[in-house]
Amino acid sequence: MQSVDLGPQELRTLVAVADEGGFSAAGVRLGSTQSAVSHAVRGIERKLGVVLFERGRYGARPTPAGARAVAHARRVLRMLEVMVAETRGGDEGTAVVGGPLRIAAFRSAALYLLPPVLERLAVSHPGIEPTVRVVREVGPGTAGEVAEGRADLGIATVGTGAPVPPGLVGDVLLEEPYALVHPVGHPAPRSLPLVDWAENCSSHTRAWWAAQDWIPAATVRAEDDGAVLSMVSSGFGMAIMPRLSLTGAPPSVEVTDLGAERPTRKVGYVTTPELAATSVVRALVRELRAGRKPQVNAA
Amino acid sequence: MQSVDLGPQELRTLVAVADEGGFSAAGVRLGSTQSAVSHAVRGIERKLGVVLFERGRYGARPTPAGARAVAHARRVLRMLEVMVAETRGGDEGTAVVGGPLRIAAFRSAALYLLPPVLERLAVSHPGIEPTVRVVREVGPGTAGEVAEGRADLGIATVGTGAPVPPGLVGDVLLEEPYALVHPVGHPAPRSLPLVDWAENCSSHTRAWWAAQDWIPAATVRAEDDGAVLSMVSSGFGMAIMPRLSLTGAPPSVEVTDLGAERPTRKVGYVTTPELAATSVVRALVRELRAGRKPQVNAA
DNA sequence: TCGGTCCATGAATCGCCCTCATAGCAGCAG
DNA sequence: CTGCTGCTATGAGGGCGATTCATGGACCGA
Numbered sequence: 001m002q003s004v005d006l007g008p009q010e011l012r013t014l015v016a017v018a019d020e021g022g023f024s025a026a027g028v029r030l031g032s033t034q035s036a037v038s039h040a041v042r043g044i045e046r047k048l049g050v051v052l053f054e055r056g057r058y059g060a061r062p063t064p065a066g067a068r069a070v071a072h073a074r075r076v077l078r079m080l081e082v083m084v085a086e087t088r089g090g091d092e093g094t095a096v097v098g099g100p101l102r103i104a105a106f107r108s109a110a111l112y113l114l115p116p117v118l119e120r121l122a123v124s125h126p127g128i129e130p131t132v133r134v135v136r137e138v139g140p141g142t143a144g145e146v147a148e149g150r151a152d153l154g155i156a157t158v159g160t161g162a163p164v165p166p167g168l169v170g171d172v173l174l175e176e177p178y179a180l181v182h183p184v185g186h187p188a189p190r191s192l193p194l195v196d197w198a199e200n201c202s203s204h205t206r207a208w209w210a211a212q213d214w215i216p217a218a219t220v221r222a223e224d225d226g227a228v229l230s231m232v233s234s235g236f237g238m239a240i241m242p243r244l245s246l247t248g249a250p251p252s253v254e255v256t257d258l259g260a261e262r263p264t265r266k267v268g269y270v271t272t273p274e275l276a277a278t279s280v281v282r283a284l285v286r287e288l289r290a291g292r293k294p295q296v297n298a299a
Numbered sequence: 300m301q302s303v304d305l306g307p308q309e310l311r312t313l314v315a316v317a318d319e320g321g322f323s324a325a326g327v328r329l330g331s332t333q334s335a336v337s338h339a340v341r342g343i344e345r346k347l348g349v350v351l352f353e354r355g356r357y358g359a360r361p362t363p364a365g366a367r368a369v370a371h372a373r374r375v376l377r378m379l380e381v382m383v384a385e386t387r388g389g390d391e392g393t394a395v396v397g398g399p400l401r402i403a404a405f406r407s408a409a410l411y412l413l414p415p416v417l418e419r420l421a422v423s424h425p426g427i428e429p430t431v432r433v434v435r436e437v438g439p440g441t442a443g444e445v446a447e448g449r450a451d452l453g454i455a456t457v458g459t460g461a462p463v464p465p466g467l468v469g470d471v472l473l474e475e476p477y478a479l480v481h482p483v484g485h486p487a488p489r490s491l492p493l494v495d496w497a498e499n500c501s502s503h504t505r506a507w508w509a510a511q512d513w514i515p516a517a518t519v520r521a522e523d524d525g526a527v528l529s530m531v532s533s534g535f536g537m538a539i540m541p542r543l544s545l546t547g548a549p550p551s552v553e554v555t556d557l558g559a560e561r562p563t564r565k566v567g568y569v570t571t572p573e574l575a576a577t578s579v580v581r582a583l584v585r586e587l588r589a590g591r592k593p594q595v596n597a598a
Numbered sequence: 599t600c601g602g603t604c605c606a607t608g609a610a611t612c613g614c615c616c617t618c619a620t621a622g623c624a625g626c627a628g
Numbered sequence: 629c630t631g632c633t634g635c636t637a638t639g640a641g642g643g644c645g646a647t648t649c650a651t652g653g654a655c656c657g658a
């Protein structure tokens with residue numbers, strides 16, 4: 001109960017096992033051996049008094065307690081990194097802030113919303129090295145990536161319920177309208193099949209659809225919003241898409257506003273509480289907010 | 300530049316040196332020796348490439364970089380604690396939350412605002428062991444305690460400017476009026492000397508004083524609000540005090556409302572972003588908010 | 599100059615963590 | 629059933645980092 005002390009190497013071991021799905025692979029990843037991993041995991045489990053991984057012939061899977069431990073481990077490791085970076089760099093404001101910054105974003109945000117923001121960030125804070133990872137906004141989505149410690153900040157669509165998931169912090173950046181998109185010059189676009197994609201959270205548009213007096217002739221599913229747009233542009237169908245996904249729309253499609261009652265969705269950022277206080281994340285959030293107004297209007 | 304790995308013992312060493320103000324005392328606190336501390340600090344400084352403490356004959360004082368490192372170290376250590384606790388205990392909600400909870404509060408909050416809240420907390424979460432430390436609300440005050448990692452949550456008077464200091468999170472719990480307090484039955488209380496105390500943030504009352512057409516005959520300073528009240532009750536003078544400080548006022552004093560234009564002050568809680576996500580802190584905040592309305596009315 | 603308080607330093611030591619080698623276990627193919 | 633191929637578990641031994649002990653140096657005040 002006293003010697004519960006988890007060192008960075010132990011934390012890294014937990015993360016590696018969870019990521020690699022097995023002790024042997026984790027050993028390789030850590031540049032160490034399977035035996036070391038086995039010893040370490042057993043030691044940690046003994047210290048905590050909890051079984052963290054279910055061992056099977058196919059490797060190791062985290063138990064519920066193990067999953068919690070891994071998520072915390074990732075965060076603590078990240079904090080240690082940040083601590084080193086912020087201790088070295090002078091005081092925020094008087095000196096350079098730098099280091100890696102892992103962003104998780106859904107496809108259209110990564111393609112159209114982030115680039116100008118990151119450009120400004122590169123100017124104001126050249127030391128920061130952002131990496132953007134595109135994540136499907138289904139299930140836990142980008143917020144899940146952040147909660148699991150795999151990303152520092154996520155760009156997420158915020159649902160109608162809680163603005164951010166419990167245990168995380170964040171804010172809404174912009175509210176964007178959905179619009180009808182169809183092949184340019186088509187005489188009766190509403191007669192075309194509706195193209196939809198898995199990520200498209202129908203909760204935003206459901207109320208609007210219910211109020212409509214027409215239903216689409218057919219519905220086809222595409223891989224993602226980019227594919228949807230490409231199908232529409234080739235004349236195959238029409239779609240109801242958020243403005244952000246229409247940023248790079250080719251001239252072969254026409255975008256029609258849906259009027260006053262059009263559905264909208266909110267896009268925001270999510271981060272962990274401990275990272276929200278760090279200067280790298282703060283810098284990015286500042287640029288995100290700075291781009292807020294223009295983005296909304298430009299949409 | 301690669302092997303930068305700070306273990307829990309090293310982090311604890313940093314914290315101990317900062318707290319104790321010297322290597323020798325830190326060694327004692329850690330149950331270890333001065334030599335170990337010296338070696339450890341030197342090693343950390345070499346790893347980080349930064350001098351963390353100024354050594355002098357009087358001991359060791361943190362450099363600016365050292366202060367940052369210490370603050371981060373406290374937070375990381377706390378995160379490790381939380382990690383252990385939340386990994387062991389089942390999922391929040393399905394299992395008991397428990398463990399120590401360090402609260403910093405100014406005097407009157409500790410005496411009158413917290414007790415009923417902690418009582419409810421003890422009922423709803425018997426596993427939590429709160430400790431309350433009374434902190435002078437001057438300089439960094441309770442928020443400083445939280446920022447420095449010496450407390451998990453602080454009860455603070457929120458100034459007119461930012462609701463919470465940068466890097467921290469929190470919210471306002473109640474807004475309470477100031478009132479005139481004087482010896483019971485005194486014919487002309489305003490002719491008595493005004494008793495004031497160092498903690499009393501005059502920014503709340505300054506505007507009100509400026510609008511008054513009388514000034515006190517004299518001003519004397521007392522140690523704290525308790526001493527002020529005691530001086531007033533013994534007939535020595537009168538005072539302008541927030542309601543919270545008047546909760547336990549004896550019958551020998553009389554409280555007079557200051558009317559519609561009376562000054563008020565806001566009282567809130569402050570915590571670090573990473574602790575705000577913790578189940579223990581969340582439990583306390585829930586009880587604090589639950590007590591909000593009744594407290595305002597009862598005041 | 600002495601006695602006290604600090605921190606610094608070098609060599610010896612202790613303990614932890616890792617490696618190596620090996621064992622155990624489950625599936626699968628013959 | 630046997631041998632092969634993934635896994636993980638385990639015990640013995642070694643290396644290296646952390647701690648200690650003993651000492652030295654700097655500074656201050658009496």
